[in-house]
Every structure is written in C-alpha cells, then in structure tokens.
Amino acid sequence: SGGEDTASTVTFRIAEPEVTEAPTPTPAPISAPQIGASAPGYDDGSVYVFDTTAAFSWSVDGEVGGYTVTLYDAQGGVVNTGSVSGNSLDLSGFSLTPGMDYTLEVVAHPASGGEDTASTVTFRIAASEAPTPAPSMPATIDRNSDSASIENMQEQLFALGMFTNENAPERGVFDQRTLEAVLRFQQQYNAQNPGAPLIEIDPTNPDTVIDATTLAVLMSATVPMG
Structure with missing residues (x-):
C-alpha cells in the first residue's frame, strides 16, 4: 500500500565446540608381596629356619611389571641384589653361612607405573650341631700351634x-x-x-x-x- 517500512534485529553467535581433555588414568595399586618359604624348615617366631637350603615364593594382588630382590646379611650389608620377572627365588646357589641371619626384601613394581610395594622376611640356614674340622686342621689352636x-x-x-x-x-x-x-x-x-x-x-x-x-x-x- 506504499506505507512506512518496519524492521527488527537479533544478535547471535555460533558456539565454539567444547573441548574436553581426556582424564589422566590413575595407576592401579598393587598389594605388598606375601612371601612364603618353599623349602623344608620351620618358623622360629621372627625367623624362618631352613633345614639345608633356602627358597621362597611370593604373590601380589594386581598387575606387576617385575620385582627387585635384595639379600642382606645380619649387619644390613647387601649380599646380592637383582631384578627378577618371576615370583620365586632359590638360594641354593648362594653361599650362606649356617647359623647366621639373613633378610630377603622383595620389591614389586606395578605394571601401570604406580607406587612400588615391598616386604621382607628374615631367615637362617640351620647350623650343624657337630661340624667336623677340616682334616688339615688340628682339633684346637693355641700359641704353640704350627x-x-x-x-x-x-x-x-x-x-x-x-x-x-x-x-x-x-x-x-x-x-x-x-x-x-x-x-x-x-x-x-x-x-x-x-x-x-x-x-x-x-x-x-x-x-x-x-x-x-x-x-x-x-x-x-x-x-x-x-
């Protein structure tokens, strides 16, 4: 009809897509190793006494990537240490002094890279009651001995x-x-x-x-x- 025009406006924007970062996975925890003797002997309270040779096995709840095993003498000195992938250790190849205490430490490393766990056990090889001197040695030694x-x-x-x-x-x-x-x-x-x-x-x-x-x-x- 040729009348006056009218107009309206609206303001808007296109929303940017929301960026969501992937959550950082939490390392799965593992339990401390449960160590048990796997050779003949007896439990003497705080010390396990083996008859002739020492052997241990252990178990851990959770996924383990490996273990570090360390053997200490009675004074806390390191006798031997190393990494193992299995869950057992036979000490028959180690030269251990009968009657002396030793401590075995097993450290478990989780496969997920979380916190290590560790356990220890103290043991000894039973001493012979009546060891015999070497044939080349006298029965006793004093200042007059050769x-x-x-x-x-x-x-x-x-x-x-x-x-x-x-x-x-x-x-x-x-x-x-x-x-x-x-x-x-x-x-x-x-x-x-x-x-x-x-x-x-x-x-x-x-x-x-x-x-x-x-x-x-x-x-x-x-x-x-x-």
Whole structure:
C-alpha cells in the first residue's frame, strides 16, 4: 500500500565446540608381596629356619611389571641384589653361612607405573650341631700351634669378614688381632644361636686356646657372597 517500512534485529553467535581433555588414568595399586618359604624348615617366631637350603615364593594382588630382590646379611650389608620377572627365588646357589641371619626384601613394581610395594622376611640356614674340622686342621689352636694352621684359620677369618685392612694380623702368628677376630666370630655366632653358644675367648690372654667346637664351626662356615 506504499506505507512506512518496519524492521527488527537479533544478535547471535555460533558456539565454539567444547573441548574436553581426556582424564589422566590413575595407576592401579598393587598389594605388598606375601612371601612364603618353599623349602623344608620351620618358623622360629621372627625367623624362618631352613633345614639345608633356602627358597621362597611370593604373590601380589594386581598387575606387576617385575620385582627387585635384595639379600642382606645380619649387619644390613647387601649380599646380592637383582631384578627378577618371576615370583620365586632359590638360594641354593648362594653361599650362606649356617647359623647366621639373613633378610630377603622383595620389591614389586606395578605394571601401570604406580607406587612400588615391598616386604621382607628374615631367615637362617640351620647350623650343624657337630661340624667336623677340616682334616688339615688340628682339633684346637693355641700359641704353640704350627704357623700353617694359624694362617689357615686367619684366611678363613679374612674370608668371613672378621678382619679389615686396618686390623690385619701378622700371618701365621697367634697374635691379639687374630684372637680379637675369633672373638668377633664367636659373638656374631652366639647372637644368632643363643641356645648353643660358643665359649667366648679372652683376646688379651696369650695362653688362650681356640677350642675344638669354635674351630670346627669357624672352619666349616661358608663364605657369604658380597
């Protein structure tokens, strides 16, 4: 009809698509290893005593990527350590000293990269009740013994870690350093075997005699791996 035009406006925008970040996966936790003995022996309270050789197996709840196993001696020194993929360990190939305590630590590494878990167990190999001295050794040793026998005993004390470079004795001589090393061995043994202790010597007495039982236990002790 040729009248006046009219108009309206509206404001709008196209919404940007919402960007959603993928959630970071939470690593799946695993339980601490449950360690059990898998060789003949008996539980002596806080220590498991094996008859002749030590062996363990363990289980973990959750997906495990591997294990780190560490063997410690009674003083906390590392005897051996390494990674394993299985869940068992046979220690028959390790040179363990009967009557001495050891601790096995098993650390489990989760496959998802989460937090490690760990457990320990303390054990020993049963000591022989009446070990026999080596044929080349006398039944006892004193200051009148031949130097070869004294030196053989000193070498065994060296191998067992009873000497250091700082307190090394004179080879083949029944000196106070040798007697102090014998006493250290007796004390270490007695700490682990309170029911059948060795008679501890007086290293300041030059007339001291290394008795047959001490000598037999000392010379039959197996050198630990280190």
